[in-house]
Amino acid sequence: MFRSTDDFFATGIGRFATVLGVLLVTVLLWYVATTVTGFIDANRLPRPVEVWQSLQAIATDGYGNGRLHQHVLHSLKLVAMGFAAAVSVGVPLGLAMGHSKRIEALINPAFLLLRPIPPLAWIPLAIVWLGLEDASKILVIFVAAFVPSVINSYTGVRNIDKPVLEAAQMLGIRGFSLVREVLVPGALPMIFTGLRLSLQASWTTLVAAELIGALYGLGSILNQAAQDIYPAMIMVAMIFVGICGAATTWLLGQFERRAMPWQQKSVLQ
Amino acid sequence: MSALKVMTDRERFTLTCVGTAGFFGLWYLAALLQFAPTKFLPMPHQVLMKLVQLCSEPFAGAVLPEHMWASLKRYAMGFGLAASVGVPLGLLMGRFRWLDRVVTPIFDSLRFIAPVAWVPFAALWFGTGIGGPTLIIFAGAFPPCLINSYRGAKGVEVRYLEAASMLGIGSFRTITDVLFPAAVPSIIAGLRIGAGLGWMSLVGAELIVANSGMGYMIVKGQSAIATDIVMAGMIAIGAVGVVIDVALRKLEKRLLRHRQQS
Amino acid sequence: MSAIEFKNVSRSFGRDGKDVLVLDNVSLTVASNEFVAIVGPSGCGKTTCMRMAAGLEFPSQGTVSVAGKPVIEPGPDRAVVFQQFALFPWKSVYENIDFGLRAKGLDEAERKRLIAHYIGLMNLSGFESAFPHQLSGGMQQRVAIARAYALDPQALLMDEPFGALDAQTRVVMQEELVKLARKNPRTVLFITHAVEEAVYLADRVVIMTSRPGRVKEILDIKSIREQEQWDQHARVEDVMDLASFVHLRTRIWKSLREEHAGDPEH
Numbered sequence: 001m002f003r004s005t006d007d008f009f010a011t012g013i014g015r016f017a018t019v020l021g022v023l024l025v026t027v028l029l030w031y032v033a034t035t036v037t038g039f040i041d042a043n044r045l046p047r048p049v050e051v052w053q054s055l056q057a058i059a060t061d062g063y064g065n066g067r068l069h070q071h072v073l074h075s076l077k078l079v080a081m082g083f084a085a086a087v088s089v090g091v092p093l094g095l096a097m098g099h100s101k102r103i104e105a106l107i108n109p110a111f112l113l114l115r116p117i118p119p120l121a122w123i124p125l126a127i128v129w130l131g132l133e134d135a136s137k138i139l140v141i142f143v144a145a146f147v148p149s150v151i152n153s154y155t156g157v158r159n160i161d162k163p164v165l166e167a168a169q170m171l172g173i174r175g176f177s178l179v180r181e182v183l184v185p186g187a188l189p190m191i192f193t194g195l196r197l198s199l200q201a202s203w204t205t206l207v208a209a210e211l212i213g214a215l216y217g218l219g220s221i222l223n224q225a226a227q228d229i230y231p232a233m234i235m236v237a238m239i240f241v242g243i244c245g246a247a248t249t250w251l252l253g254q255f256e257r258r259a260m261p262w263q264q265k266s267v268l269q
Numbered sequence: 270m271s272a273l274k275v276m277t278d279r280e281r282f283t284l285t286c287v288g289t290a291g292f293f294g295l296w297y298l299a300a301l302l303q304f305a306p307t308k309f310l311p312m313p314h315q316v317l318m319k320l321v322q323l324c325s326e327p328f329a330g331a332v333l334p335e336h337m338w339a340s341l342k343r344y345a346m347g348f349g350l351a352a353s354v355g356v357p358l359g360l361l362m363g364r365f366r367w368l369d370r371v372v373t374p375i376f377d378s379l380r381f382i383a384p385v386a387w388v389p390f391a392a393l394w395f396g397t398g399i400g401g402p403t404l405i406i407f408a409g410a411f412p413p414c415l416i417n418s419y420r421g422a423k424g425v426e427v428r429y430l431e432a433a434s435m436l437g438i439g440s441f442r443t444i445t446d447v448l449f450p451a452a453v454p455s456i457i458a459g460l461r462i463g464a465g466l467g468w469m470s471l472v473g474a475e476l477i478v479a480n481s482g483m484g485y486m487i488v489k490g491q492s493a494i495a496t497d498i499v500m501a502g503m504i505a506i507g508a509v510g511v512v513i514d515v516a517l518r519k520l521e522k523r524l525l526r527h528r529q530q531s
Numbered sequence: 532m533s534a535i536e537f538k539n540v541s542r543s544f545g546r547d548g549k550d551v552l553v554l555d556n557v558s559l560t561v562a563s564n565e566f567v568a569i570v571g572p573s574g575c576g577k578t579t580c581m582r583m584a585a586g587l588e589f590p591s592q593g594t595v596s597v598a599g600k601p602v603i604e605p606g607p608d609r610a611v612v613f614q615q616f617a618l619f620p621w622k623s624v625y626e627n628i629d630f631g632l633r634a635k636g637l638d639e640a641e642r643k644r645l646i647a648h649y650i651g652l653m654n655l656s657g658f659e660s661a662f663p664h665q666l667s668g669g670m671q672q673r674v675a676i677a678r679a680y681a682l683d684p685q686a687l688l689m690d691e692p693f694g695a696l697d698a699q700t701r702v703v704m705q706e707e708l709v710k711l712a713r714k715n716p717r718t719v720l721f722i723t724h725a726v727e728e729a730v731y732l733a734d735r736v737v738i739m740t741s742r743p744g745r746v747k748e749i750l751d752i753k754s755i756r757e758q759e760q761w762d763q764h765a766r767v768e769d770v771m772d773l774a775s776f777v778h779l780r781t782r783i784w785k786s787l788r789e790e791h792a793g794d795p796e797h
Contacts, residue, residue, distance in 0.1 A: 018370045018374070019373075019374040022370070022371055022374040022375060023374055023375070023378065026375060044393060044394060101276045101281070102276060102280070102284055105276075105280075105281045105284035105285050105288065106284045106285075106287060106288040106291075107288060108285065108288060109285055109288040109289040109292055110288060110289075110291070110292040113292065116507035116508070116510045116511045116514075117503050117504075117506060117507040117510075118468055118469035118472045118506060118507075118510065119469065120385070120469055120470075120472040120473045120476065120484075121472050121484070121487065121502070121503045121506045121507070122503070123476060124476070124487045124488050124490060124491035124499045124502075125487075125491070125496070125499050125500065125503065127491050128309060128491050128494055128496050128499060129305075129309060161615070161617065163613045163615050163616075163617035164617050164618075164619060164620075166585075166587055166605065166611070166613070166617065167611070167613065167617040167618075167619070168619075169586075169587070169604075169605040170585060170587075170605045170606070170607065170609070170610065170611045170631075171607055171630055171631035171634055171678075171682070172605075172606055172607040172631065172634045172635065173630065173631075173634050174634075177634065181619075181622075181630070182619065185619070185621035186620075186621070188621075200383075203381075203383045204383040204384060204385055204469070204473070206383075207383045207385050207386050208383075208385040208473045208476065208477070211385065211388055211477050212476060212477060212488075218386075219386075222386060222388065222389050223389075225389060226388070226389035226392065226393070229393070231390070231393065234389045234390060234393075237386070238382055238386050238387075238390075239382075241381075241382050241383055241386045242378070242379070242380075242381040242382040242386075243381075245381035245382065245383065246381040249381065260621070261662075262620055262621045262622075262662040262664070
């Protein structure tokens with residue numbers, strides 16, 4: 001049926017089977033190393049069954065001030081707020097800087113001074129200013145997500161084909177219509193690249209901020225579990241950090257696809 | 270329309286000066302109007318003076334250069350490890366499909382875990398000295414190193430590989446002499462991204478699990494509510510990050526020099 | 532009244548600290564509803580001429596005016612057809628044509644009528660909702676031409692509009708443009724480096740010298756075309772076979788070759 005193994009792997013089922021196979025083998029190796037042979041100490045890497053039990057425990061009875069869904073929702077809420085605030089300031093600012101060299105010259109000094117500071121380095125300052133409350137976490141997520149939003153929106157406008165901008169001028173397009181119908185759609189692919197980077201930075205910053213001090217959230221579970229030397233719970237929290245990151249990225253991808261219908265390949269020709 | 274209108278150099282210079290003055294002016298204004306107490310909002314010159322002072326007076330167990338050195342050592346370990354594992358692995362994955370198929374599912378399932386989420390395991394497995402932070406920096410810097418060299422290897426034009434096999438060049442030599450040079454631009458781009466993310470992860474690691482380094486210094490400054498120390502530390506961290514990026518840019522220019530000419 | 536007028540226009544660029552003269556004292560008028568093609572060696576500044584008429588660049592000396600008014604900025608009264616089409620990738624064929632009409636403030640019924648008219652004229656029926664990247668190069672340029680014509684401009688400025696097309700498509704587009712231009716006479720300034728294209732399309736052909744560009748000579752094609760009745764032939768190749776066409780083409784070729792002879796690179 002398949003002339004070579006490559007033909008098999010090229011099919012959807014083939015690819016799915018490989019992914020499943022690889023992951024199963026990994027889990028099996030993990031099981032063998034921790035449970036069957038005891039080659040790795042369970043105090044260092046938890047056994048699969050312990051992870052499952054911890055998951056059940058935190059989902060039903062709770063751990064560290066709340067049940068799993070409460071922690072997840074709390075983290076999601078903070079990321080959503082910081083991310084939304086950063087994007088709604090950063091994207092327009094980047095667009096304005098990309099469109100007007102004067103605005104760019106005016107804003108660039110402040111931006112260049114603040115940009116090299118890694119977002120995580122803002123955490124202590126945010127704590128000094130706003131304490132361990134949610135507000136300080138939203139502030140650092142804002143800082144983290146702001147920079148990629150600005151840079152990529154700026155680059156997006158700058159990368160719009162010059163003839164396309166000239167065509168808009170020639171047609172007499174100006175003002176709000178120019179922004180809404182030319183600059184924004186022209187920059188949109190890069191804007192979304194920026195949003196993806198912003199989202200990633202938001203999660204990293206949130207986890208770090210919650211690790212340093214928080215009552216709820218995935219980072220607070222990590223922190224609590226580290227103090228309790230509870231490796232299985234550490235792993236549960238890490239898994240959910242990954243799931244949340246992947247899920248929000250996927251959601252953004254869906255948005256992106258819908259926002260740019262003209263990018264979809266078609267077989268009209 | 271302003272985007273296409275010409276701006277004179279003089280106008281640019283003026284606006285840049287206005288922007289810089291505006292930034293520091295607002296800062297001073299906020300501090301002078303006691304927008305927040307000086308303890309929480311020091312003025313720019315106070316922060317700079319603190320920065321100078323930290324170079325001679327120890328804070329959190331060491332003077333600033335010593336903290337810097339501790340950070341750089343960890344960073345060199347973590348980033349070096351990420352580059353020396355990520356780049357070859359990426360190239361091999363680009364060359365051998367079976368490896369691609371085995372590694373990609375594992376990589377993809379770990380990719381979305383934020384690097385700092387490794388902090389508890391890093392501390393548990395390798396302690397808080399140099400090993401733990403190294404793992405966290407590695408977790409931050411590794412993905413771009415791998416992805417970019419993989420893409421670089423995948424993007425190599427088939428005719429080069431065909432030429433190599435026509436000339437009877439073996440598998441290993443093909444990787445070192447064809448695949449690697451052709452992928453260099455993409456690899457360096459990956460190293461630069463990785464360097465930035467690694468630097469950020471280092472700060473994260475030092476904030477949480479370390480007893481020296483610049484991240485540790487600012488977190489101590491935070492518990493002492495010494496905002497000037499926190500800000501001075503942020504500036505130092507940013508400055509070292511810029512130096513690292515500039516160095517990699519120089520390297521990039523050097524390595525790609527002969528290509529741009531042709 | 533002349534529709535487009537270049538009066539003693541010079542243009543120089545600062546490059547590497549030196550001023551490079553691109554256009555040297557060019558004077559040229561295009562009459563109302565006249566089709567003028569400019570040919571010249573590459574770098575002779577013919578595109579710069581078009582861009583100055585469009586208001587996308589400005590002369591260092593002299594004036595460019597359209598319909599008696601000096602050009603100070605781009606606008607829909609001087610529609611441009613760009614070599615790279617310059618369609619809005621995120622707008623459908625219909626929306627691309629509509630965009631300029633909306634900016635002009637036409638009411639919806641009028642816009643619909645105009646768009647339908649030009650979509651029909653440029654053989655774009657059935658592709659109204661397609662996005663540019665779904666179309667071939669030739670079809671994209673048809674959209675751009677429809678967009679320009681629909682604006683009903685004082686002058687149409689075309690910058691090597693068929694330069695990015697393959698040879699076959701190019702011929703088809705030339706025939707269509709001839710049909711369109713004879714049916715709806717407009718003031719057209721057409722930039723090209725293809726001699727045959729210029730002779731086939733234009734009423735007058737302006738030959739420019741190599742850099743710095745000057746007007747070398749101007750040939751009247753229209754009188755010969757009408758005398759020899761080129762328009763009776765529907766196909767480009769039949770026109771190009773006529774002795775009168777060959778004669779004009781050769782004449783321009785020779786003139787351009789003299790320019791290359793003075794150029795050390797050739």
